[in-house]
Amino acid sequence: MIAICNNEGACGIPATARGLAAGEAALDAIEAGIRLVEASESVRTVGRGGWPNLLGEVELDASVMDGTSLRSGAVGALTGHLHPVSIARQVLERLPHELLVGEGARRFAAEIGAEAGELLMPHARTAWERWFRDEVSEADRANWPDVPMAELCAQAIDPETGRDTTVFLAQDSERHIGAGTSTSGWGWKYPGRLGDSPIIGAGSYADTRYGACACTGVGEMSIRAGTSRAVVLYMKMGMSVEEAVYEAVSDMRALKGGLIGRVTIHAIDAAGGHKVVAVNGLPENHYWLWCSGEAAPSSHPCEIITISEEPAPKPTAHRRYEQMGL
Numbered sequence: 001m002i003a004i005c006n007n008e009g010a011c012g013i014p015a016t017a018r019g020l021a022a023g024e025a026a027l028d029a030i031e032a033g034i035r036l037v038e039a040s041e042s043v044r045t046v047g048r049g050g051w052p053n054l055l056g057e058v059e060l061d062a063s064v065m066d067g068t069s070l071r072s073g074a075v076g077a078l079t080g081h082l083h084p085v086s087i088a089r090q091v092l093e094r095l096p097h098e099l100l101v102g103e104g105a106r107r108f109a110a111e112i113g114a115e116a117g118e119l120l121m122p123h124a125r126t127a128w129e130r131w132f133r134d135e136v137s138e139a140d141r142a143n144w145p146d147v148p149m150a151e152l153c154a155q156a157i158d159p160e161t162g163r164d165t166t167v168f169l170a171q172d173s174e175r176h177i178g179a180g181t182s183t184s185g186w187g188w189k190y191p192g193r194l195g196d197s198p199i200i201g202a203g204s205y206a207d208t209r210y211g212a213c214a215c216t217g218v219g220e221m222s223i224r225a226g227t228s229r230a231v232v233l234y235m236k237m238g239m240s241v242e243e244a245v246y247e248a249v250s251d252m253r254a255l256k257g258g259l260i261g262r263v264t265i266h267a268i269d270a271a272g273g274h275k276v277v278a279v280n281g282l283p284e285n286h287y288w289l290w291c292s293g294e295a296a297p298s299s300h301p302c303e304i305i306t307i308s309e310e311p312a313p314k315p316t317a318h319r320r321y322e323q324m325g326l
């Protein structure tokens, strides 16, 4: 058995490890761990407490994938619900579909009685209101929200702050492999923007025969490179988990233009091996690992591979607000 998650999942991984040790199925243990991350208001990029989009609304993305049936469930741009990972799980359990977005996802969440709640917490509301006051022109404020937003989005998005995700991968005692993700995506994103987290094959993929992969960071890059599916496919084609992740890093070198920044690739194989690489990462990028027989999960530094020498992003409104302690 093995479980890994990114640093953002720290408060959830002990529950996942305990569940696996007690014989829970991989997806159950993953869902239980991610729910704790979603519930934690101090995690500012997942669930309640996440950063809002340009309209000041928190939109959540999440997914699960069962590597044995190759069924998945995902929700994108979901508002007003506290546990998108569980709604994604119910998409898998109850629907003939794999992905619901926006109003349809919200409707399904209400239909199944998923926990509704306010997602915008005071720190995020204050930061958004200050951004609106300081960065949006008087004319746009007067016509809000019927204003062009593309330019506002380009100015507000900061590739290094205001975003992250939680990703969990696990292999259970029956050797079944699963994957799960949950995120509020990017702060100040264009409304309706989906990252990689709800896109199976980009932000996550699991196949019990070979292994699983999940990404955090610039979802636009993992979508373009099809990273999670690629890593599992490379393992199917005979590569080790390390080789497969390096090959996916090499795929990212081919991305030209668009947004290039940090992507952390987390992968496990069916034999209990794992590899985590932070593309364009920073020394503080860590992940959590638990293997059968261990008392508790432990934190490890990611291997860092730099593929871009892009200049450091200029500070934006919400970074300044973070520095102000919001």
Ligand code: ASP
Binding pocket: 163, 164, 165, 183, 184, 185, 186, 194, 195, 196, 197, 215, 216, 217, 218, 219, 220
């Ligand atoms: N991958 C997430 C997204 O693109 C964000 C992140 O992990 O930083 O929405």
